[in-house]
Amino acid sequence: MPNYTLYYFNGRGRAEILRMLMAVGGVQYTDKRFEFNEWDKYRNDMPSMCVPVLDIDGQNKMPETMAIARYLAREHGLYGKNNMDMFRIDYICDCFYEIMHDYMRYFHTKNGRFFENGKESEMNPATVIPYMQGRFMDTCRRVLPFLEKTLETKNGGNQFFMGDQMSLCDMMCYCCLENPMMENQSMFTSHPKLMALWKRVAAHPKITGYLKKRANTNW
Amino acid sequence: MPNYTLYYFNGRGRAEILRMLMAVGGVQYTDKRFEFNEWDKYRNDMPSMCVPVLDIDGQNKMPETMAIARYLAREHGLYGKNNMDMFRIDYICDCFYEIMHDYMRYFHTKNGRFFENGKESEMNPATVIPYMQGRFMDTCRRVLPFLEKTLETKNGGNQFFMGDQMSLCDMMCYCCLENPMMENQSMFTSHPKLMALWKRVAAHPKITGYLKKRANTNW
Numbered sequence: 001m002p003n004y005t006l007y008y009f010n011g012r013g014r015a016e017i018l019r020m021l022m023a024v025g026g027v028q029y030t031d032k033r034f035e036f037n038e039w040d041k042y043r044n045d046m047p048s049m050c051v052p053v054l055d056i057d058g059q060n061k062m063p064e065t066m067a068i069a070r071y072l073a074r075e076h077g078l079y080g081k082n083n084m085d086m087f088r089i090d091y092i093c094d095c096f097y098e099i100m101h102d103y104m105r106y107f108h109t110k111n112g113r114f115f116e117n118g119k120e121s122e123m124n125p126a127t128v129i130p131y132m133q134g135r136f137m138d139t140c141r142r143v144l145p146f147l148e149k150t151l152e153t154k155n156g157g158n159q160f161f162m163g164d165q166m167s168l169c170d171m172m173c174y175c176c177l178e179n180p181m182m183e184n185q186s187m188f189t190s191h192p193k194l195m196a197l198w199k200r201v202a203a204h205p206k207i208t209g210y211l212k213k214r215a216n217t218n219w
Numbered sequence: 220m221p222n223y224t225l226y227y228f229n230g231r232g233r234a235e236i237l238r239m240l241m242a243v244g245g246v247q248y249t250d251k252r253f254e255f256n257e258w259d260k261y262r263n264d265m266p267s268m269c270v271p272v273l274d275i276d277g278q279n280k281m282p283e284t285m286a287i288a289r290y291l292a293r294e295h296g297l298y299g300k301n302n303m304d305m306f307r308i309d310y311i312c313d314c315f316y317e318i319m320h321d322y323m324r325y326f327h328t329k330n331g332r333f334f335e336n337g338k339e340s341e342m343n344p345a346t347v348i349p350y351m352q353g354r355f356m357d358t359c360r361r362v363l364p365f366l367e368k369t370l371e372t373k374n375g376g377n378q379f380f381m382g383d384q385m386s387l388c389d390m391m392c393y394c395c396l397e398n399p400m401m402e403n404q405s406m407f408t409s410h411p412k413l414m415a416l417w418k419r420v421a422a423h424p425k426i427t428g429y430l431k432k433r434a435n436t437n438w
Contacts, residue, residue, distance in 0.1 A: 047313055063365070074302045085294045090286035095267055124346075130225035131347075146267040146282070212436040 007046065009036060014065045014102060015052040017175040021069060023210035024171070027078035033215070058093045066097060073168040080162055084208035091163055092150060092169035095143045096176040102139045105181055106132040107219065127168040140180070140187060147173075148191040157193035159200075166204055174201040179219055226265065228255060232323060234271040236394040240288060240404060242429035243390070244295035252434070255332055265283045272319045284367035287317060293386040299381055311369060311380055311388035314362045315395040321358045322399055323335040325351040326438065361398070365390075367410040376412035378419075385423055391419040398438055 010033040022109035030207050046053050047063040054068045057063045073079040080086050109132045151157040160170045188195055227234035229252040241248050242396045266282040267274050274280045299305050328351045370376040379389045389434040400407055407414055
């Protein structure tokens with residue numbers, strides 16, 4: 001097995017899906033975390049000045065959350081059996097990723113950090129924060145009903161998105177909704193199948209142990 | 220071969236990579252285009268109220284640009300040969316997609332259209348347009364040097380990202396940079412290998428015919 005190092009901030013954020021995939025795949029890796037105030041030390045060593053990044057054998061630093069996620073999912077049988085399965089898993093994942101992407105941009109705006117260009121300083125926080133929040137909530141309103149309906153098409157929505165086996169997209173459900181649900185559970189109550197799936201993933205034998213021992217951070 | 224219908228606005232935008240993949244794969248499909256003022260007629264029929272959408276056999280409407288792109292790329296041998304190839308193709312694609320995503324948000328903001336929530340009306344256009352443009356340009360500045368360097372690692376960057384065969388990520392280079400280059404060529408001159416790749420894709424025997432006969436739109 002290659003020697004993996006995962007680089008990310010000391011938070012769940014965009015990296016948590018990768019840590020969870022490593023846990024389910026039984027992969028050993030170095031979980032390299034740093035604080036926001038250490039970012040300047042790391043930025044220029046990251047391929048596109050972004051994290052998460054997966055380093056393989058100390059030779060190849062690979063960027064892009066979902067590219068890493070799909071690589072790990074293929075490696076560990078969490079990506080379906082044929083092209084149509086992969087298509088379905090992909091669009092479900094990408095819908096969840098839209099939520100995560102808009103949530104992370106809102107979250108970082110709200111916390112006044114992690115901007116590349118400083119342009120935000122020209123923006124009035126009283127305007128831009130509700131704007132980013134509005135964008136995130138619209139994405140939820142647009143995407144969650146579709147995901148609820150999609151889940152229902154297999155086994156009444158009482159197992160996983162692809163049937164009786166957990167796959168990458170179920171894990172995305174867990175990771176992308178975790179922080180949003182902590183902030184505002186009411187947004188999700190009208191999607192009971194997704195809420196139940198969220199708990200089902202958390203209770204999965206390969207996830208539950210990971211969740212118990214993972215680092216405890218507030219995002 | 221399934222019966223495909225592709226739904227999108229009457230523009231290249233996020234759908235052009237899909238039309239190009241169809242052309243390279245020799246796939247027949249219905250290219251269903253509509254104007255912005257017709258969007259209300261279509262919105263609720265689209266899975267997550269977004270386009271592009273690929274309909275298969277009139278039964279399954281599938282959303283998410285890159286999920287559709289990867290499905291078509293797998294179907295037509297444009298996605299490499301093994302998991303590590305797919306990983307590389309994926310992260311290169313996702314880097315280009317970051318540019319496209321931020322460009323499209325900037326482009327639509329600038330043109331005052333395509334907002335789901337109307338929150339933009341609370342924002343001052345004189346502030347928000349430069350903000351969106353700044354975000355897009357930062358993404359270019361962050362991502363393009365990495366892509367140029369990545370291209371150079373195979374055959375000196377004088378062929379394609381994965382060597383002598385064109386793949387999905389080369390086509391993403393073409394589609395994602397087309398509008399930005401029309402607007403501001405100078406942003407790309409410091410990336411000569413990418414510029415040459417862009418022209419190489421346009422000159423590819425399976426692309427050149429498509430480019431000649433495609434609908435002529437300004438985005």
